[in-house]
Amino acid sequence: MRKGILKVLFDFRFYIALYISVVSHITLIIYSFNNSDSPYHKVLCGPPWIYAEEEEKELSFQMNFGKIGGETGNAETSEDPGEGEEGEDGDGNGFSKGKYKGSQWEELVKDLEGTSSLRKQFKNDYDLINENSGVADSYIKRNRDYEDIIVKDVFPTVKGIRDPFRVDIENAEDNLFVHKERNRIIEDFRKGDESSPPITMRISKEGEAEPKSPLTMTKDDRTRYLDKTLKQKKEKQLDEFISRFMxxxxxxxxxxxxxxxxxxxxxxxxxxxxxxxxxxFAIDYFQENLNKEDFLRQMMAALSENLGTNTGTEILFTIENIYEIQSRALEQYFQAKEYLKLATPEQKQTLRYETLRRMSEKYKKLLLEKKLFHPKDVEEAYSKKRVDILDTLIAKTPNGYRKRDGYFEKGRVLWEVGNSRKDSKLQTEALKIWNRISNLPTNGDFLNEKAFESIQLLLRDLGNVSDADRLPLQTKDQIELILRTRLSESMNRKKEREDKLLWPKISQKQKKAEN
Structure with missing residues (x-):
């Protein structure tokens, strides 16, 4: 019998040894865990007291960029982590939100946290759709950046709206730096780590640039390029354009x-x-204005280098257009505040209405600071800024390049504001500005030539009147109509192109096949 027991032990010696080893290690682990100050101690083969530990020190570097809008900030170093920093991560494993506490990015990080589960909390329904609107389903059900509308800046022009335009140019590179740093933080939060390299300032070296060669690219070649890149994100399009062509x-x-x-x-x-x-419509309008932010920041920085060139003049026209569109977007903002008050409980549970609600709260303080209480305040501030931009264009454009368009647009701003305010003095000033166009240099395109000639024809029939008080009401209405419809042809072409390349309509046959 003894031999039998020994034989069994010998035959199963490997399994017995394995069993003893497992039991021993489990016992040691449980003992170490129970005697540790924290379950997160790095314990390998014994309790923590057998290891000598040094107190951990953390060295952090924080740069405070000051207020967005060109105001200078301070760079500070600190050997102590910010309050609440330890153990605070973003949704990703490696994003430390605590280090932004007390900085200008604190609200940004809060907004990022608040929107991280936005689509899970609110419905993205498509109800009350007009089936006969003529708008393609591909547009109606396109992806909308609700989170970015809340987190980024739909109204990037508001912060400096009361400043002279020359101040905007002076602060352009600083504003671009802050813009890129903000985008880096957003990207890091959404990736869940902080692997992006820090943003560095580009130092201009005057006089060291080599002679630049002219770009040779026909209209057909430009059209092919733009058609090919139209579907790309606008930020990507602009980055590629700047890196390749500027x-x-x-x-x-x-x-x-x-x-x-x-x-x-x-x-x-x-x-x-x-x-x-x-x-x-409000969400879509804000989406398009959101996409203006990157262009505004990038091209304002480019303008600071190219002011007084043909390219600088074209940039000024685009920036003036952005301010016009921004003023309309702010009108949408004030309208949205009103119908938010009337929203039903069901509407309040949708992504659209929640996004509008958060937007309303986000810009309330800033608009009060800039004294933009009502749409009429927006019109006053933005028309003044647009005239300032156009005056800069007229003064700086080289050899009269597109100066006629500059004068026409300045007259249009004054005429439309005068019409809105019932101020004939502003409209008289517009007439005087338009009357100067015929004597200006003809260098460059005159895109408003057709509208200008139509207005001049009306005025000639009345003996070249330059006083708005002497104009019949019918003539004023005709001028208003000319200004309002001057872009009809180009907008129709634009719509046809976007419908074809961006928002193709699906036939009933295709819909049935998909279903």
Missing amino acids: GYDPDKGDLSYFVRDLYYENLQRLAYPFSGDPSY
């Missing part, structure tokens, strides 16, 4: 035309109404 000569060649084409054909988009619920 190094060419800003006066000679086709760069100035290409800047114009890029903005008006690819980066300026149309928003289409397709529902009786105004929240749809």
